[in-house]
Amino acid sequence: MRQASTILSFTTPGRGLTEITREVAGWLGTTGIGEGLVTLLCRHTSASLLIQENAARAVRADLAAWFERLAPEGDPYAHDDEGPDDMPAHLRATLTGVTLPIPVLGGRMMLGTWQGIYLAEHRRIGHTRQIAVHVIGE
Template sequence: MRQDSAILTFATDGPGLVEITREIGHWLASTGIEQGLVTMLCRHTSASLLIQENAAFEVRGDLVDWLARAAPEGRHYAHDDEGPDDMPAHIKAMLTGVNLQIPVISGAMALGTWQGIYLAEHRSRAHRRQVAVHVLGE
């Protein structure tokens, strides 16, 4: 059994979904592991990771819009240290999750045809986000 890990950094432009499938796939290929499990952790409390459709661009916008309605910005939260988008960002990350696990088969992630890995930015301004990746296999 072998393993490898890294911390990958991604730029975001404010609220939205940034597809990171290709970057994770390139890192995975560099490890040479053919069979196993890749695990990802978003190292932030106001951003998250998700697997979602990567064919219809409108899906991304609809998801971001839904999250904005589910956790609206405002000064009605006790925790607003960094502004009105602070607590809603934490709620959105709680709803969508910060980690993923994907089987590795024949050196590639076993994602479905229309599935992509997304880093969801929940804050109003641009950030540089880190995703820790780890693969265990042979």
């Protein structure tokens, strides 16, 4: 059994979904691990990770609109230390989660045809976000 890990950094343009599938797959290819499990961890509390359709852009727009309805800015949140988008960002990250486990077979992540890995930025302005990636296998 072997393992490898790294931290990948991504600069987001602000609120929205940034696809990171290619970067994760590229790193995975350098490990030489053909079968196992890759795990991703978003090291932030106002950003998150999700697997979602990567073909139709409307999916991303609909998700953004849904997040806005579910955790809107302007509600009377006690936590607003960094502005009105602070607590809604934490709520959205809680809903989507910060970890993803993905099986690896043949040196590739076993994502479905239309699935991509997304870093969800829940703050209005862009940030540099770190994703810890670990793979274990043979």
